Amino acid sequence: MIDYKLAKQLRKVGLPQKKYFGGLHVKENGVVPKIRTLDSVYIPTLSELIEACGDGFGGLFGNSKKGFWCYEELFMEENNPIKGKTPLIAVAKLYIKLNEKVNN
Numbered sequence: 001m002i003d004y005k006l007a008k009q010l011r012k013v014g015l016p017q018k019k020y021f022g023g024l025h026v027k028e029n030g031v032v033p034k035i036r037t038l039d040s041v042y043i044p045t046l047s048e049l050i051e052a053c054g055d056g057f058g059g060l061f062g063n064s065k066k067g068f069w070c071y072e073e074l075f076m077e078e079n080n081p082i083k084g085k086t087p088l089i090a091v092a093k094l095y096i097k098l099n100e101k102v103n104n
Contacts (some may be wrong), residue, residue, distance in 0.1 A: 002092050004028050007041040010092055013099035015052060017042040049091040056098040060087055070094045 002010075004026050011017055018025075025040035050057050055073055062068030069081035070090040082097060084090030 002043060002088055004041060006089065006092055007043050009096050010044065011041050013096050015042070015044060015049075015095065015099075044092075046088045046091060049088065049095050053091065053095050053098055057091070057094065060090060062087075062090070072098070 001024075007026060024043040026043055027040045044052070050060075058071035058073040060068060060070045068084050068087045068090040070084065070087075070093070071081050072094065082090055082093045084093055
């Protein structure tokens, strides 16, 4: 699972937050409320993040011992992979990178 700080970054760059019931939300203190509250952020699933990346998602590989790497749509020399301890963290970081470009 991704932590509050990373989930908050996802929200900041535009990841839609599920409303009301459904989905996992977390507060800054780590408490998982039964329903979304104003101070909670949505924790997306891996498939939701891959879908949200759209054509910007180029691939994911790795393993639990060495970590996971995620690429943007084009495998080019200047396209450095994004590393995460889990697939979810790697793709979350990719989503942030893709959407920081759009929002800046």
